Amino acid sequence: MKLKKCFNLAWNILIHSKLRSWLTIIGIIIGIAAVVSIISISQGAQQQLEDRLGSLGADILTVSPGFSKASGPMGGFREGPMDSDSDSSDEQKNLTVKDVLVLKNLDNVKYVMGQVSGKGEMTYLSKTASVSVTGVDESVWKDITYDELASGRFLVQSDFFSVVLGGRLVETTFENKIPLNGKITIEGKSFKVVGILADGNGVYMPLDIARTVLEDVGEEEFSSISVKIEDVEIANETVGLIEKKLMFSRGILNEKNVDFSVSNPSEMQATIQETTQTMSLFLGAIAAISLLVGAIGIANTMFTSVLEKTKEIGIMKAIGAKNKDVLLIFLLNSGMIGLVGGLGGIILGVFGSTLIGYWGSTLSGGESRMFGSTALTPELLIGALLFSLIIGMIAGAIPAYRASKLNPVDALRYQ
Amino acid sequence: MKNDIIRIENVWKKYDMGSVEPLVVLKEINLTIKRGEFVAITGPSGSGKSTMVNIVGALDKPSWGSVYLDDENISKMSESSLAFLRGKTIGFIFQQFNLLPNLSALENVMLPMEIIDQDEKKSRETAEKLLTKLGLGDRINHKPNELSGGQQQRVAIARSLANDPEVIIADEPTGNLDSKTGKFIMDFLGELNSNGKTVILITHDLDLVKYAKRIVYIKDGRIEK
Numbered sequence: 001m002k003l004k005k006c007f008n009l010a011w012n013i014l015i016h017s018k019l020r021s022w023l024t025i026i027g028i029i030i031g032i033a034a035v036v037s038i039i040s041i042s043q044g045a046q047q048q049l050e051d052r053l054g055s056l057g058a059d060i061l062t063v064s065p066g067f068s069k070a071s072g073p074m075g076g077f078r079e080g081p082m083d084s085d086s087d088s089s090d091e092q093k094n095l096t097v098k099d100v101l102v103l104k105n106l107d108n109v110k111y112v113m114g115q116v117s118g119k120g121e122m123t124y125l126s127k128t129a130s131v132s133v134t135g136v137d138e139s140v141w142k143d144i145t146y147d148e149l150a151s152g153r154f155l156v157q158s159d160f161f162s163v164v165l166g167g168r169l170v171e172t173t174f175e176n177k178i179p180l181n182g183k184i185t186i187e188g189k190s191f192k193v194v195g196i197l198a199d200g201n202g203v204y205m206p207l208d209i210a211r212t213v214l215e216d217v218g219e220e221e222f223s224s225i226s227v228k229i230e231d232v233e234i235a236n237e238t239v240g241l242i243e244k245k246l247m248f249s250r251g252i253l254n255e256k257n258v259d260f261s262v263s264n265p266s267e268m269q270a271t272i273q274e275t276t277q278t279m280s281l282f283l284g285a286i287a288a289i290s291l292l293v294g295a296i297g298i299a300n301t302m303f304t305s306v307l308e309k310t311k312e313i314g315i316m317k318a319i320g321a322k323n324k325d326v327l328l329i330f331l332l333n334s335g336m337i338g339l340v341g342g343l344g345g346i347i348l349g350v351f352g353s354t355l356i357g358y359w360g361s362t363l364s365g366g367e368s369r370m371f372g373s374t375a376l377t378p379e380l381l382i383g384a385l386l387f388s389l390i391i392g393m394i395a396g397a398i399p400a401y402r403a404s405k406l407n408p409v410d411a412l413r414y415q
Numbered sequence: 416m417k418n419d420i421i422r423i424e425n426v427w428k429k430y431d432m433g434s435v436e437p438l439v440v441l442k443e444i445n446l447t448i449k450r451g452e453f454v455a456i457t458g459p460s461g462s463g464k465s466t467m468v469n470i471v472g473a474l475d476k477p478s479w480g481s482v483y484l485d486d487e488n489i490s491k492m493s494e495s496s497l498a499f500l501r502g503k504t505i506g507f508i509f510q511q512f513n514l515l516p517n518l519s520a521l522e523n524v525m526l527p528m529e530i531i532d533q534d535e536k537k538s539r540e541t542a543e544k545l546l547t548k549l550g551l552g553d554r555i556n557h558k559p560n561e562l563s564g565g566q567q568q569r570v571a572i573a574r575s576l577a578n579d580p581e582v583i584i585a586d587e588p589t590g591n592l593d594s595k596t597g598k599f600i601m602d603f604l605g606e607l608n609s610n611g612k613t614v615i616l617i618t619h620d621l622d623l624v625k626y627a628k629r630i631v632y633i634k635d636g637r638i639e640k
Contacts, residue, residue, distance in 0.1 A: 001529060001530050001532065002529065002532055005529045005530075012517050012518065013517070016517040311513070312515055312516075314513075315513045315514075315515060316515070316526075316530075317474075317498065317501070318472075318474060318501060318507050318513070319501065319502060319507065319526060319527040319530065319574065320498055320499065320501050320502015320503065320527055320530040320531060320578075321498060321502075321530050322494070322495050322498040322499070323494055323495065323498070324495075325530065407475075408474045408475075408501075409469050409474050409475045412474070412509075412513065
């Protein structure tokens with residue numbers, strides 16, 4: 001029998017199948033929908049994460065005062081109980097110009113920028129809000145930052161009472177949008193807005209001015225130092241080198257007494273990626289179980305279907321159908337159950353992941369877009385469809401084989 | 416062309432019944448059917464006539480002995496060759512009509528032709544011609560459940576003729592029909608025989624036996640002389 005005819009007969013069985021077959025198909029729809037949405041959501045989240053981490057810059061190391069357990073010297077967690085010596089790190093000795101100079105001379109270091117940061121009261125059109133203020137070294141800021149300008153310009157060395165504002169701050173913090181070249185007041189001092197960034201909530205101003213605006217910031221001290229490196233591949237080695245040199249220049253002999261920490265974004269990225277991958281794998285495994293249940297449902301339906309169709313199989317054999325024709329018809333039939341389920345699953349999955357993406361971005365008010373975008377790639381959709389077809393055929397293989405081996409006389413006698 | 420179309424030599428058929436004695440349904444059957452013959456195989460219920468015809472029709476294999484169709488020993492053939500033989504050389508008409516319920520009359524008749532890979536267009540033409548000849552020209556798109564018993568049996572006859580087989584095996588073809596429709600069917604079988612087809616009729620109805628040119632009587636699995 002020609003493949004086309006077998007296909008037609010298999011389709012005929014499917015469209016005339018009873019409620020049971022459609023319930024089986026619903027099982028596959030749910031399984032595939034779960035797989036499609038989970039994969040698309042986790043891929044989307046991963047992509048978002050990578051984009052965001054990418055915008056932080058894998059090539060920028062940050063030196064902060066105080067010791068952070070999670071990113072201490074030599075990276076990783078410190079083992080064992082904290083002794084009294086380590087408490088000294090909590091004193092948070094600020095970073096100094098001397099530290100900046102030390103870092104500037106290291107290998108693999110391209111730019112070094114000390115910065116100060118803190119909270120300040122900002123007033124615009126008689127409305128006041130607390131904002132985060134960062135004083136940046138205007139000579140290197142544009143080289144070191146990954147922030148993009150939406151309008152205006154970055155700070156330059158001739159700027160004094162000039163600020164660059166984050167995009168979201170401009171749009172949402174005050175009732176009225178702050179225009180470029182508009183005037184704002186921070187801690188009683190008047191500033192001109194010379195640039196607006198594409199995103200962010202921060203206020204950026206020249207370092208020296210920030211020192212006069214922010215409280216608790218001493219002369220020649222920095223809240224943190226950003227270090228742009230040339231080769232990200234050797235970031236870990238550079239972190240080690242920075243730690244070594246700073247310990248030396250700050251007169252620290254024991255690792256336990258380290259009073260600064262160096263964060264390495266590429267290491268953080270790897271950890272976060274690993275975490276999201278593990279999460280995707282875990283959720284995918286749950287979805288796979290639902291698919292397995294669906295596949296068992298197909299096998300069950302096919303066994304019953306073959307039993308129901310026994311007489312028809314006998315008739316087909318009596319009028320000349322070969323074993324392989326019967327095998328192919330039932331194999332195609334079970335493949336179709338899988339495929340129809342797969343198609344339905346993809347539609348439901350696309351709908352579901354879009355809905356979750358929408359909720360994700362709505363509920364977080366645009367703040368966190370972790371689940372705000374989904375990645376529905378053609379590879380995922382085609383893969384899901386092929387997978388459902390294969391699952392259907394595997395589940396139907398034994399029932400189809402049994403059908404093909406039926407003795408025509410026995411099958412004809414079956415009531 | 417040889418004159419004998421079917422030759423059965425010393426055929427036995429027994430069914431293993433597990434713990435009890437095997438059931439011997441056919442015993443030492445020897446029968447020759449000539450090309451173009453109209454043979455009625457009759458006998459009481461359970462005498463083994465259907466089993467014998469299933470073996471002749473390549474639906475079943477004997478436990479012992481040989482069955483020759485056109486001098487070819489079909490009891491030794493593979494399942495796939497037997498399937499081809501059933502499709503091409505033998506046409507079955509059953510008491511229960513045995514049409515595929517989800518296919519239309521036309522599709523049911525086309526199926527044996529499509530099974531042996533005949534062109535779809537040609538199959539459609541042949542099926543339409545056969546159905547029209549059997550008075551079902553206006554019913555070709557009806558499903559079996561939309562047809563009367565007599566109409567269904569006529570569709571089954573059209574299907575049995577689809578591949579223009581040499582042998583027609585009719586197993587109690589009028590068993591489920593009223594006498595008028597039964598007579599139409601028997602007359603049609605007679606006409607087929609007049610046109611050269613070999614017809615094997617299985618019946619226990621002595622009124623139908625008269626259509627045949629030869630009667631073979633089976634009792635307790637043996638042919639009675």
